[in-house]
Amino acid sequence: MSPTSDTAVPLLQATGIQKRFGRVVALREGNLSLAHNEVHAIVGDNGAGKSTLIKIISGVFRPDGGALRLDGEPVTILNPREARQLGIETVYQDLALADHLDAAANLFLGRELYRRPPLSWFGFLDKRAMRERAEEEMRRLKIGIQSVEEPVISLSGGQRQAVAVARAIAWGTRIVIMDEPTAALGVRESGMVLELITEVKRQGLAVVMISHNLPEVFMVADRITVLRLGRTITTLRRDETTLEEVVGMMTGAVSVAA
Ligand SMILES: Nc1ncnc2c1ncn2[C@@H]1O[C@H](COP(=O)(O)OP(=O)(O)OP(=O)(O)O)[C@@H](O)[C@H]1O
Numbered sequence: 001m002s003p004t005s006d007t008a009v010p011l012l013q014a015t016g017i018q019k020r021f022g023r024v025v026a027l028r029e030g031n032l033s034l035a036h037n038e039v040h041a042i043v044g045d046n047g048a049g050k051s052t053l054i055k056i057i058s059g060v061f062r063p064d065g066g067a068l069r070l071d072g073e074p075v076t077i078l079n080p081r082e083a084r085q086l087g088i089e090t091v092y093q094d095l096a097l098a099d100h101l102d103a104a105a106n107l108f109l110g111r112e113l114y115r116r117p118p119l120s121w122f123g124f125l126d127k128r129a130m131r132e133r134a135e136e137e138m139r140r141l142k143i144g145i146q147s148v149e150e151p152v153i154s155l156s157g158g159q160r161q162a163v164a165v166a167r168a169i170a171w172g173t174r175i176v177i178m179d180e181p182t183a184a185l186g187v188r189e190s191g192m193v194l195e196l197i198t199e200v201k202r203q204g205l206a207v208v209m210i211s212h213n214l215p216e217v218f219m220v221a222d223r224i225t226v227l228r229l230g231r232t233i234t235t236l237r238r239d240e241t242t243l244e245e246v247v248g249m250m251t252g253a254v255s256v257a258a
């Protein structure tokens with residue numbers, strides 16, 4: 001596998017994606033080209049269509065038009081399970097952690113490990129294996145939580161976010177998508193999540209993150225795609241743009257150079 005051919009074909013390409021909800025047009029033309037091993041931010045005002053676009057990639061919504069390609073091959077993603085099977089994991093803003101379960105159980109939610117037969121026939125879970133794997137995963141990602149056996153409801157916002165991100169990274173083999181991963185977090189906790197995003201990239205995956213926090217975007221993203229009123233306006237390299245230019249594109253004050 002040559003690295004040059006890897007980078008030539010985008011890992012994921014969404015072209016001309018359209019989505020309507022009744023009379024509301026959420027996406028008129030959503031385009032996104034995600035390269036291998038990059039952190040790609042999607043920015044735009046409220047209602048620009050950011051969450052709709054990523055929900056189409058993660059199989060939550062079916063698009064009304066447009067095409068998706070994964071590693072150059074056309075794909076149809078019918079539901080979140082199919083997205084996960086393709087190696088696409090998503091951390092939604094509401095996280096979807098099971099509060100009363102511990103971090104280990106949350107990491108394996110829907111993918112529980114069972115003990116060997118015949119115990120597995122009666123639904124006996126292999127809790128030890130799950131705990132060990134969870135501890136290993138937390139260590140690998142440098143997530144500092146005291147015990148993976150505490151109910152996650154007792155964790156801080158940042159730690160909960162970290163558990164949700166860890167779950168996505170543990171299973172995501174290609175792409176980790178995060179919708180506003182730091183929106184509800186304090187400065188220190190946000191820092192922890194940003195570190196995790198960088199760590200995901202170090203591990204060879206690609207990250208799509210939606211954020212309203214442009215300074216954070218400029219800290220971690222390699223490229224930035226701007227959406228406005230349901231359209232992808234442009235994609236900019238972080239090192240070739242400025243925060244002011246991005247704000248201008250988001251609001252329409254700056255138009256795209258020809
Ligand atoms: N399930 C839905 N049913 C009806 N309308 C929807 C639905 N989801 C999104 N919309 C509408 O589609 C448009 C785009 O919404 P979307 O959530 O994608 O925006 P966003 O860019 O993520 O905004 P925000 O920054 O506020 O999260 C909005 O007008 C929204 O009201």
Ligand SMILES: [Mg+2]
Binds near residue numbers: 050051052
């Ligand atoms: Mg949104």
